[in-house]
Amino acid sequence: MSSMGEAIRTTCPYCGVGCGVKVTVDADGQAQVAGDESHPANYGRLCSKGAALGETLSLDDRLLYPEIAGRRATWDEALDAVAAGLRRVLTEYGPDAVAFYVSGQLLTEDYYVANKLMKGCFGSANIDTNSRLCMSSSVAGHQRAFGSDTVPGCYEDLEEADLVVLVGSNLAWCHPVLYQRILAARERRGGKPKLVVIDPRRTATCEAAETHLPLKPGSDTALFNGLLVHLYQQDRLNPEFLDQQVAGFWAAYQAAKAVAPNVPTVAVKTGLPESAIAEFYGLWGRTRKVVTVYSQGVNQSSYGSDKVNAIINCHLATGRIGQPGMGPFSVTGQPNAMGGREVGGLANQLAAHMDFAPEAVERVQRFWQAPAMATRPGLKAVELFQAVADGNIKALWIMGTNPLVSLPDADAARDALRRCPLVIVSDAVADTDTVRLAQIKLPALTWGEKDGTVTNSERRISRQRAFLPPPGEAQPDWWAMTQVARRLGFGALFPYESPAAIFREHAALSGFENTAYLPRPPAGEGWGEGGSRRDFDLSALADLTDDGYDALQPVQWPLPRSATTGAARLFGEGGFFTADGRAKCVAVGERTPAYAVDDSFPLMLNSGRIRDQWHTMTRTGKTARLTGHIPEPYVEIHPVDALACGVSENALARVHSRWGEVIVRVRTSADQQPGCVFAPMHWGSPLAPRGRVNAAVNPVVDPLSGQPELKHTPVRVQAYRPSWHGFLLCREAIEPPSVAYRVSVRERACWRYELAGEALIDNWPDWARTLFGDDPGWEWLEFADAGTGRYRGAALAEGRLHACLFVAPSHELPPRGWLAGLFTPAELGPVERACLLAGRPGQGQRDGGRIVCACFGVGLNTLTTAIRDQGLTTPEAIGATLKAGSNCGSCIPELRQLIAQG
Ligand code: SF4
Numbered sequence: 013m014s015s016m017g018e019a020i021r022t023t024c025p026y027c028g029v030g031c032g033v034k035v036t037v038d039a040d041g042q043a044q045v046a047g048d049e050s051h052p053a054n055y056g057r058l059c060s061k062g063a064a065l066g067e068t069l070s071l072d073d074r075l076l077y078p079e080i081a082g083r084r085a086t087w088d089e090a091l092d093a094v095a096a097g098l099r100r101v102l103t104e105y106g107p108d109a110v111a112f113y114v115s116g117q118l119l120t121e122d123y124y125v126a127n128k129l130m131k132g133c134f135g136s137a138n139i140d141t142n143s144r145l146c147m148s149s150s151v152a153g154h155q156r157a158f159g160s161d162t163v164p165g166c167y168e169d170l171e172e173a174d175l176v177v178l179v180g181s182n183l184a185w186c187h188p189v190l191y192q193r194i195l196a197a198r199e200r201r202g203g204k205p206k207l208v209v210i211d212p213r214r215t216a217t218c219e220a221a222e223t224h225l226p227l228k229p230g231s232d233t234a235l236f237n238g239l240l241v242h243l244y245q246q247d248r249l250n251p252e253f254l255d256q257q258v259a260g261f262w263a264a265y266q267a268a269k270a271v272a273p274n275v276p277t278v279a280v281k282t283g284l285p286e287s288a289i290a291e292f293y294g295l296w297g298r299t300r301k302v303v304t305v306y307s308q309g310v311n312q313s314s315y316g317s318d319k320v321n322a323i324i325n326c327h328l329a330t331g332r333i334g335q336p337g338m339g340p341f342s343v344t345g346q347p348n349a350m351g352g353r354e355v356g357g358l359a360n361q362l363a364a365h366m367d368f369a370p371e372a373v374e375r376v377q378r379f380w381q382a383p384a385m386a387t388r389p390g391l392k393a394v395e396l397f398q399a400v401a402d403g404n405i406k407a408l409w410i411m412g413t414n415p416l417v418s419l420p421d422a423d424a425a426r427d428a429l430r431r432c433p434l435v436i437v438s439d440a441v442a443d444t445d446t447v448r449l450a451q452i453k454l455p456a457l458t459w460g461e462k463d464g465t466v467t468n469s470e471r472r473i474s475r476q477r478a479f480l481p482p483p484g485e486a487q488p489d490w491w492a493m494t495q496v497a498r499r500l501g502f503g504a505l506f507p508y509e510s511p512a513a514i515f516r517e518h519a520a521l522s523g524f525e526n527t528a529y530l531p532r533p534p535a536g537e538g539w540g541e542g543g544s545r546r547d548f549d550l551s552a553l554a555d556l557t558d559d560g561y562d563a564l565q566p567v568q569w570p571l572p573r574s575a576t577t578g579a580a581r582l583f584g585e586g587g588f589f590t591a592d593g594r595a596k597c598v599a600v601g602e603r604t605p606a607y608a609v610d611d612s613f614p615l616m617l618n619s620g621r622i623r624d625q626w627h628t629m630t631r632t633g634k635t636a637r638l639t640g641h642i643p644e645p646y647v648e649i650h651p652v653d654a655l656a657c658g659v660s661e662n663a664l665a666r667v668h669s670r671w672g673e674v675i676v677r678v679r680t681s682a683d684q685q686p687g688c689v690f691a692p693m694h695w696g697s698p699l700a701p702r703g704r705v706n707a708a709v710n711p712v713v714d715p716l717s718g719q720p721e722l723k724h725t726p727v728r729v730q731a732y733r734p735s736w737h738g739f740l741l742c743r744e745a746i747e748p749p750s751v752a753y754r755v756s757v758r759e760r761a762c763w764r765y766e767l768a769g770e771a772l773i774d775n776w777p778d779w780a781r782t783l784f785g786d787d788p789g790w791e792w793l794e795f796a797d798a799g800t801g802r803y804r805g806a807a808l809a810e811g812r813l814h815a816c817l818f819v820a821p822s823h824e825l826p827p828r829g830w831l832a833g834l835f836t837p838a839e840l841g842p843v844e845r846a847c848l849l850a851g852r853p854g855q856g857q858r859d860g861g862r863i864v865c866a867c868f869g870v871g872l873n874t875l876t877t878a879i880r881d882q883g884l885t886t887p888e889a890i891g892a893t894l895k896a897g898s899n900c901g902s903c904i905p906e907l908r909q910l911i912a913q914g
Contacts, residue, residue, distance in 0.1 A: 018036070019034045019035065019036045020034070020035045020036075020477050020478075020479040021033070021034055021048050021050075021051070021475070021477065022034075022035060022459075022460075022475065022476050022477040022479065023051075023347065023466055023468075023474045023475070023476050024058070024061075024062040024065065024347065025065075025117065025347050025458075025459040025476070025631075026061050026062065026347060026626045026632075027061075027186060027187050027344075027345060027346070027347065027626075028187065028343055028344030028345055028346055028347065028349055028350070028468055028469040029053055029054065029187050029188075029189050029190050029343075029468060029469065030053045030347060030466060030467070030468025030469065030472060030474055031047060031048070031051065031053050031054035031057065031058055031059075031062055031189050032047065032048030032050065032051020032052075032053060032054055032474065032566065033045055033046070033047065033048055033058065033062060033065065034046045034047070034048045035065075035066075035460070035479045037479055037480070042066065043065075043066040043069055043460065043479065043480070044066060045058070045062070045063065045065045045066040046058070047062070051474070051566055052167075052472065052566055053167065053189070053468055053470070053472060053474075053566070054189045054193075057189045057192055057193075057900070057901070058189065058900055059188035059189055059192075059900050059901075059902045060188070060623065060624050060637075060638065060641075060866040060867060060900050060902040060903070061624060061625075061626055061632055061638065061902075062189075062900070063866075063867055063899065063900045064624075064632070064635050064637045064638050064866065065459070067634070067635035067637060068459075068631040068632065068634045068635055069460055069480065070634065071483050071484075073441055073442055073443065073630070073634065074440060074441065074442060074455070074458075074483060074484065074486070075439055075440060075441060075442040075447065075453055075455040075456075075486070076442075076455050076483055076484025076485060076486060077455055077484055077485050078090035078452070078453060078454055078455060078485065079450075079452070079453040080093050080451070080452050081451055081452075087485060087487070087495075090452055090453075090454060091492070091495045091496055091499060092499065093452055094409070094436050094452055094454075094496050095496050095499035095500050097407055097434040097436070097452070098110055098134075098407055098409075098434075098496070098500065099500060101406045101407040101433075101434065102134060105406055107134045107135040107136035107138075107384065107386075108136045108138060108390075108404070108405075109404065109405055109406045109407065110130075110134055110136060110138060110405070110406070110407045110408075110409075111136075111138035111139065111140075111390070111391065111396055111399070111400070111405045111407070111408050111409070112126050112129075112130050112138070112139040112140075112408075112409045112410075112411065113139075113140060113141070113142070113393065113396060113397075113408060113409070113410045113411070113413065113415060114126050114139060114140070114141045114142075114352070114357055114410075114411045114412065114413065115141060115142050115143075115346075115352075115411060115412035115413035116141060116142055116143040116146065116344075116345070116346025116347065116348050116349040116351075116352055117346065117347065117348065117412040117413065117627075118141075118348060118351075118352070118357075118411060118412050118489060119348060119351070119462055119463075119464030119465060119466060119476060119489075119490075119511070120348060120351035120352075120354065120355060120464060120465045120466065120467065120473075120515070120518065121464040121465065121488075121490050121511040121514040121515055121518070122411070122412075122464065122488065122489040122490045122493075123141075123348070123351055123352050123355040123357045124355040124490075124514050124515075124517070124518045125489075125490045125493045125494060125497075125506065125508070125514060126139060126357070126411065126489075126493055127139055127355050127356045127357055127363060128363075128380060128382075128505065128506075129493055129496075129497050129502070129506075130386070130390075131356065131362060131363065131376075131382075131385065131386040132376070132377070132380045132382030132383070132384070132385060132386075132505070133382060133383060133384060133497065133500070133502045133505065134384060134386075135384030135385060135386055136386050136390055137359050137360075137362070137368070137386035137388065137389050137390030138359060138390035138391050138396065138405065139357065139359060139390060140357075140358060140359040140390065140391065140392050140393045140396050141349075141352045141357045141358060141393075141413075142346070142393070142413045142415065142418055143344070143345075143346060143349040143352050143353070143357070143358065144358065144359075144392055144393040144394075144717075144718055144719060145312070145393060145418060145419070145719065145720060145722065146308065146311065146312075146344060146345040146346055146349055146719075147307075147308075147311050147342060147344045147345065147349055147719075148311070148316075148358060148392070148714075148717040148718055148719045149310070149311040149312075149313065149316025149317045149319070149320055149714055149716075149717040149719045150306070150310075150311055150316075150320050150342035150344075151353060151358065151361075151717065152316075152317040152320070152714070152716045152717035153316075153317050153318075153319075153320025153321045153323075153324060153342075153598075153717075154320070154324075154342070156317065156321055156596060156598050157320075157321055157324045157325075157328065157595055157596055157597075157598060158547075158583065158588050158589055158590070158595055159588050159589035159590030159591070159595075159596075160365060160546065160547040160548075160588075160589035161353055161361075161365060161547070162471075162547045162582055162583070162589070163341065163342060163350075163469065163470060163471055164333050164334045164339045164340070164341075164581060164582050164583045165303065165333075165334065165338075165339035165340075165341050165470070165580075165581055166470040166471075166472075166568065166580040166581060167190060167193060167469075167470050168336070168580065169303050169336060169337050169338065169339055169341065169581070170190065170193060170194050170197070170205070170303055170305065170341070171193055171194065171196075171197035171201075171205075172197075172301065172336045172337035173204075173205040173301045173302060173303040173337040173338065174204050174205050174206065174299050174300070174301040174302070174337065175205055175206050175208065175295060175296065175299040175301065175302045175303075176194055176205045176206070176207055176208070176302075176303050176304075176305060177208045177210065177296065177302065177303070177304045177305065178207065178208070178209045178210065178211070178217060178221075178305050178306075179210045179211075179232060179304060179305070179306040179307075179309065179310055179319075179323065180210070180211060180232065180306055180307055180308060180309015180310040180311075180319075180723075181209075181211070181217070181305055181306060181307035181308070181309060181310075181343065182211070182215040182216065182217050182307075182309075182620070182621070183217050183305065183307070183343070184215065184216040184217040184219070184220075184623075184902075184905045185215065185216055185217070185621065185622060185623040185902075186307065186308075186343075186345070186620075186621050187307070187343050187469075188623070188900070188901070188902045190343065191217065192901050194207065195220055198220075205301075205303075205337075206222045206223075206295070206299075207220060207221040207222055207223075208221060208222065208223045208224075208225065208292060208295070209221045209223070209224045209225070210225045210227060210232065210235065211224070211225075211226065211227075211309060212226055212227060212228065212229045212309075212618065212685050212688055213226065213618065213648075213683055213684050213685060213688065213690055214226065214682075214683035214684075215683070216623070216905035216906060216909075217905065219904075219905040219906075219908040219909060220905065220908070223288070223291070223292065225282075225284055225288060225289075225292060226283075226284070226685055227282040227283060227284050228281070228282055228283040228685075229605065229616050229618065229685075229688060229723065229724055230313065230603070230604055230605040230723075230724055231281050231282040231283070231604075232309075232310060232319045232322065232323075233271075233315065233318055233319055233322045233600050233602075233603050234271060234272050234278055234281035234282055234602075235272075235278060235282050235284075235289070236319075236322035236323050236325070236326060236600075237267070237268035237271055237272035237278075237322055237600060238268070238272035238274075238275065238277070238278035238289065238293070239292075239293055239296060239297075239326050240264065240265060240268040240272075240322070240325050240326050240329060241265070241268050241269050241272055241273060241274070242275075242293040242297060243293075243296075243297055243326060243329055243330060244265055244329070246293075246297055248297040248298070248330060249261075249329050249330060250329070250330050250331030250332075252331070253328075253330075253331030253586075254328070254329060254331070256586065256594075257328075257331075257583075257586035257588070257593075257594055257595060258328045258329070258594055258595045258596070258597060259590075259592070259594045259595070259596050259597070260596045260597040260598065260599070261325075261328075261329055261597045263597070263599045264325050264329075264597035264598060264599045264600065265329075265597075266599070267599035267600055267601050268322075268325075268599075268600065270601070270602075271601060271602040275289050275290050275293070296326070300330075300332065300338065301332075301336075301337035301338050302327075302332055302337075302338055303337065303338060303339055303340075303341050304323050304326070304327065304339075304340050304341065305341045305342075305343055306319075306320065306323060306340070306341070306342055306343075307342070307343050307345070308345060308620065308621075308722070308723070309620075309723060310323070311342075311717075311719055312719060312720065312721060312722040312723045313605070313714065313719070313721050313723060313724065314605060314606040314712045314713065314714050314715075314721040314724075315603040315714060316714045316717055316719050317714055317716045317717045317719075318598070318600045318601075318603055319603075320340075320342070321597075321598035321600055322600045323340050324340045324597075324598075325597045325598065325600070327339060327340045328595050328597055329597065333583050333584065333595075334581045334582050334583035334584030334585070335581070335584045336581070339581070339583075341469075342469070343469045344468075344469045345621075347466050347468070348466040348467060350466075350467035350468065350469065350471065351465065351466050351467040351473075353365075354467060354518075354522070354548055354569075355518060358392075359389055359390035359391055359392050359396070359718075360389040360390075360392065360718070362376055362386070363376050363521060364376075364518070364521045364522045364524075364546065364548055365522075365546050365547060365548035366544070366546065368386070368387060368388050368389055370387075371544070372544065373385050373386075373387050375524065375525055375544070376521070379520075379521050379524050380505060380521075381504075381505065382505070383502070383505075391405075392713070392718030393415075393419065393718065393720075394419065394420065394711050394713050394718065394720055395713075395718065397415065397419060397424075397425045397428050397429075398428070400428040400429065400431070400432050401424065401427065401428035401431065403431070405432065406432065406433045406434060407432075407433065407434040407436070408429070408432055408434070408435055408436070409436040409437075409438070410435070410436070410437045410438070410439075410446055410450075411437075411438040411439075411456070411489050412438065412439065412440075412456060412489065413446070414439075414444045414445060414446045414447075414627070414628040414630070414696060415446055416429065416444075416445035416446045416449070416696070416704075417444070417445050417446075417628040417693070417694075417695075417696040417697075417704055417706060418627065418628060418693065418706060419706060419711075419720075420671075420706055420709040420710060420711040420712075420720045420721075420722055420725075421671045421672070421706070421707070421709065421710065421711035422445075422672070422704055422706040422707045422709070423671070423672050423707045424671070424711070426445065426449070429446070429449045430449060434451060434452075435449055435450050435451050435452075436450060436451070436452045436453075436454065437449075437450035437452070437453055437454070438453075438454040438455075438456045438489050438492060439453070439454075439455075439456055440455070440456045440457065440458035440486065440630075441630045443698050444628065444630060444696060444698065445628075445696045445697045445698075445704070448697075454487075454492050455484060455485055455486040455487065456486060456487070456488070456489055456492075457478075457482055457486050457487065457488050457489075458486075458631075459476070459631070460478065460479055460480040461478050461480050461481070461482050461483070461486065462476055462478060462488065463476065463477060463478045463488070463511050464476055464488075464490075464511040464514075464515070465511075465515060465564070467569075470568065470580075471568045471569050471578070472566050472567065472568045472578075473550075473564075473566065473567055473568070473569065474566040475561075475562075475564050475566075477562075488511070490508065490511060490514060493506075494506045494508050510558065511561075512556065512557075512558045512561035512562075515553070515556065515561060516553075516554055516555065516556055516561075518550070519550040519551060519552075519553040519554040519556070520551065520554040522546070522548050522549050522550040522551060522554075522569075523549050523550065523551025523554060523572065523573060524551075525543040525544060526543065526544065526545070526546045526549050526551070526572075527543040527544065527545055528545040528546050528547060528549060528570070528572070528589070529549055529570060529572035529574065529575070545589055546589065547570060547582065547589050548569060548570065549569065549570045549571065549572045550569055550570075550571050551571070551572055551573040552571045552572060552573050552574075552575050552576075553567075553571060554573075568580060570582075583595070605721060605723075605724035606710070606712040606721055606724070607670075607710055607712065607721075607724065607725065607726050608726065609687065609726045610726065612728065613668070613669060613670065613726035613727050613728050614687070614726070614728065615649075615653060615657075615687060615688065615689050615726070615727050615728065615729055616687060616688045616689070616724055616725070616726060616727075617667065617669065617688075617689050617690075617691060617705075617708065617709070617724075617725040617726070617727040618688060618689070618690045618691075618723050618724070619690075619691055619692070619693045619705050619706065619709055619722050619723065619725075620690060620692060620693065620722075620723075621692060621693065621694070622641070622642050622692045622694065623641060623642075623902055623903075624637075624638040624639075624640075624641045624642065624866055624902075625638065625642070625692070625694040626694075627694065628694060628695075628696045629694050629695065629696070629699060632694075633694075633699055633758065634758060635758065636758050636759050636760040637760075637866050637867070637869070638866055639757050639758050639759070640759075640862070640863030640866065640869065641862070641863050641864065641866055642692070643755070643757040643764070643766075644676070644677045644700070644703075644755045644757070644766055645674070645676045645677065645691065645692060645694070645695040645700050645703035645705065645755065646676050646677040646678065646679045646691065646692070647665055647667050647676050647677075647678060647679070647689050647690070647691045647729060648679045648680075648681050648683070648684050648689060648690040648691070649665075649678065649679070649680055649681075649684055649689045649729060650680070650681070650682060650684040650685065650686045650687075650688070651680045651681075651682060652686050653684075653686055653687065653689070653729070654678065654680045657728075657729040657730060657731070658730065658731045659678045659729060659730070659731050660678060660680070661678060661679065661680045662677060662678060662679075662823055663677075663678050663731060663732075663823050664676070664677060664678070664731075664732040664733075664734070664737075664753060664768060664823065665677075665678045665729050665730060665731060665732055666729070666730045666731075666732045667689070667691060667705075667708055667727050667728075667729055668708065668727060668728045668729075668730070669708040669709070669710065669725050669726065669727045669728075670710070670726075671707070671708055671709065671710055671711070671725070672707035672708045672709075673707065673708055674691070674702055674703055674704060674705050674707060674708055675702040675703070675732050675752070675753050676691060676702075676703055676705070689727065689729060691705045692705065693705050693706055693722070695755070698756070699755060699756045699757075700754070700755040700756070701754060702752070702753055702754075703755060706722070708725060708727060709722055709725045710724075710725045732753075732768075734752050734753060734768040734769055734770050735769055735770055735771065735772050735801075735821070736768065736769050736772070736773070736801060736819055736820065736821055737767070737768045737819070737820055737821070737822060737823045737825060738767045738768070738769075738803075738817060738818055738819035738820070738825070739764060739765065739766050739767060739817075739818055739825060739828060740764070740765040740767060740783060740784070740815065740816070740817045740818075741759070741762045741763070741764050741765075741815060741816050741828070741831055741832055741835070742762055742763050742765075742783075742784050742814070742815040743761070743762050743763075743812075743813070743814050743815065743835055744763065745763045746763070746765075746783055746784055748765050749765075749767065749779075749783060751767050751768065751769040751770075751771075752768055752769050752770045753766070753767065753768035753769075754766065754767055754768075759828075759832040759835070760832070760835075760836070760869075761832070761833075761835035761836045762815075762832055762835040764828060764832060768823075772801075773819075776796055776803035776805070776817070776819055777792075777794060777796065777803070777805060779817075780803075780805045780807075780815075780817045783815075783817070784807065784814070784815035784817075786807075787807075787809065789809065789810070790807045790808060790809050790814065791807070791808040791809075792805065792806070792807055792808075793805070793806045793808070793845070793848060793849055794806075794849075795849050800821065801819070801820065801821040802819060802820050802821070803817065803818075803819040804816070804817070804818050804819070804849045804851070805817050806848050806849065808840065808845075810839075811838075811839035811840060812835075812837075812838060812839055812840070813834045813835055813840055813848070816831060816848070818851060825851070826850070826851025826852055827851075827852075827859055827861065827862075829859050829860055829861055829862065829863075829871060830851075830852065830853045830857070830858075830859035830860075831848075831851055833860075834848070843855075843856070843857065844857075858873070858874070859871075859873055860872075860873055860874045861873030861874065861875075861876075864896065864903050864906050864907070864910075865894075865895070865896035865897060865903045865907075866900075866902065866903065867895075867899035867900055868894070868895040868896055868898075868899065870894050870895065870896035872910075874894065875890065875894065875896060875907070875910055876910060876913075878890065878893055878894055879910055879911055879914070880914065884911070885911060886911070887904045887907045887908060887911070890907050890911075
């Protein structure tokens with residue numbers, strides 16, 4: 013924890029870029045957040061989410077005390093109840109009736125303890141993580157190709173490349189600092205690297221790209237199989253590397269040729285013009301320094317592993333791996349997805365990058381002195397919740413994640429949890445869809461309070477350090493699990509009193525009987541007897557003192573005992589972690605999404621993330637700075653499809669699938685391909701009860717990786733026509749009304765509730781008073797027209813706006829921005845009072861419009877007016893005039909779009 017005024021260096025808790033953050037707590041206890049210029053992930057940059065971290069630290073929504081069956085309990089009572097419940101299920105039903113569902117938000121030390129307890133003491137591998145939903149296909153692809161789950165390169169490769177290909181990645185929104193590093197490198201290097209974006213929809217990432225290839229959803233394997241064929245036929249392979257370091261090329265080539273023999277065939281399968289494909293293949297083939305970055309658009313598929321291997325095949329065949337500026341590069345969604353992979357937090361990994369081979373199980377058993385080792389993989393996320401639904405899992409401990417929003421077929425997951433005899437949830441937040449169904453709630457620490465390590469997408473381990481005291485009775489997750497383990501009789505294995513002690517053990521296990529970094533035999537001669545070769549080795553840190561742990565600087569693994577620095581790259585000279593040391597090209601055949609569109613469900617739903625929100629919004633939903641950009645859940649649809657579906661801009665729509673339904677706002681955009689729609693996955697019931705998009709998403713998984721196909725669900729979009737639409741702004745949070753559609757939005761000086769109802773309200777003035785109260789001292793301004801179903805009412809307390817409600821029979825209502833701004837002044841002036849019920853600014857006043865620049869609160873109307881009237885033609889000119897885009901830079905792609913639109 014910091015003493016006042018001293019800067020603490022920690023890491024951002026959001027995406028897998030893993031930016032370094034400097035935090036100073038001022039005299040008022042407010043945290044000032046800045047990018048850490050010494051951190052190699054970001055060198056001082058932060059995106060909009062990272063920059064707003066200081067505004068997410070309030071305690072108003074926190075779970076601060078343990079609860080059992082809805083009543084406050086002591087920690088002793090809660091831990092006794094957890095231990096008794098787990099013991100009962102273990103005794104009556106055996107180890108596989110118990111499961112942990114954990115999170116890429118956990119620190120490595122939390123993860124390590126959870127994994128050891130489940131796999132070494134319960135004797136089951138039923139521990140899986142929400143990282144399963146994010147990048148497990150990359151894990152499976154890496155393991156097939158390299159014999160290990162290794163990211164071969166580093167962030168500098170993206171700057172040193174001459175060509176960066178982004179596949180299924182909206183890097184500008186989902187990994188903004190990495191995107192900005194690429195753009196900054198282009199400035200320095202005269203336009204290199206060139207940028208090619210492969211994505212069915214035109215995203216913000218495309219704004220700075222030379223080429224956007226809007227392929228048909230799911231046709232990535234055809235495109236990269238075609239590339240492999242092209243590379244062979246155009247003599248672009250690296251015969252020496254292939255011969256000495258790679259196996260399986262010929263089979264992979266034959267498989268690729270069978271499905272993608274030439275450009276015209278690839279054009280039919282991908283829907284891309286032949287000329288665009290030929291140009292891309294030519295560029296890729298003749299550019300030696302190529303990095304292919306891929307993310308959820310590749311991973312979240314029923315054949316995500318094949319997509320990954322189709323990409324890796326091209327890099328292996330050309331030897332473009334592990335050298336500066338070249339290689340396949342998986343970017344992870346979460347801050348510690350990589351740490352989870354390292355400890356074995358996925359159900360199909362054992363620990364420290366070991367699998368369930370008998371010798372690995374025996375080795376880990378000896379290291380842990382474990383009483384009951386898991387001997388086979390456990391259930392992966394989707395099948396784990398299916399086992400809960402089937403009654404085979406009877407006790408589930410969920411830590412730091414909200415699966416009832418993030419899992420596909422989320423309503424089925426909710427039903428499963430309702431039937432589960434014992435649900436324990438460790439969380440920092442008091443109200444989420446998942447916490448609501450917990451019988452035992454354990455208050456956890458969150459960012460700013462946690463202390464431990466995380467690993468980012470380039471294998472870099474960084475410290476997350478506490479700068480705030482634990483609030484209420486919240487405790488670290490590793491502590492809660494350790495206490496339970498001791499109650500279950502495993503105390504000798506869980507002696508930990510600090511995260512440093514856990515980290516030392518984790519590092520020691522990584523190096524235990526690990527021969528990988530000992531002198532190697534020549535390639536192809538095998539690796540001898542005894543021990544095992546494992547990529548993951550941190551044994552240089554196994555004897556770290558507590559002070560050394562506190563001072564630990566960001567470092568990449570591998571870091572074997574002999575090493576003084578980590579390795580930026582692997583595999584440049586081969587040395588893969590297969591039995592013969594050679595990588596494998598994997599034969600990838602014809603693959604398409606599990607469910608095709610049809611007459612009943614004619615549109616393909618792609619679910620994903622937006623710029624300023626993170627996961628299920630438990631942090632980012634707390635600050636108006638981040639909710640202003642996109643305040644409501646939405647479906648984005650091509651204008652032609654919108655017309656066919658009978659929906660229009662800003663109206664409400666039902667999005668149905670075979671699995672469920674949501675009601676969301678409509679955004680029409682030609683950035684969508686006809687036939688495809690996009691919807692963000694962030695909203696849960698506390699903020700938007702009908703906006704949980706994953707309720708409509710199919711639960712099909714990749715059979716190898718277990719990753720669900722979150723990008724491809726056939727849906728139908730239909731107009732939703734409630735009896736009335738409305739919005740309510742109130743200075744304080746209220747108990748929102750139970751109506752057909754409701755979204756709660758944090759504004760800077762008030763709360764906003766977007767509403768729509770099917771049941772007619774008899775008396776709007778009464779309804780308004782029921783919702784935001786009535787005080788004899790308040791002044792009411794009201795307009796009601798019962799004939800047309802319109803009502804506008806505002807309550808003023810001592811001249812200040814307290815609340816207002818606007819209702820109409822259609823969604824055509826005034827913009828909210830100007831009205832929300834009226835909550836800031838101490839008193840409304842005469843012009844504002846006069847315009848209040850019109851809902852629009854009067855003469856001389858401005859409505860800035862929807863927020864585009866989160867850092868400086870610059871709105872769309874302000875920007876478009878300035879671009880038009882002042883002739884601003886570059887983001888730099890906008891920055892100089894309005895400041896927009898001049899801090900974190902996350903909005904620059906949108907600024908470019910606005911400039912292009914004139
Ligand atoms: S890019 Fe943004 S969200 Fe990701 S780690 Fe950096 S600051 Fe955090």
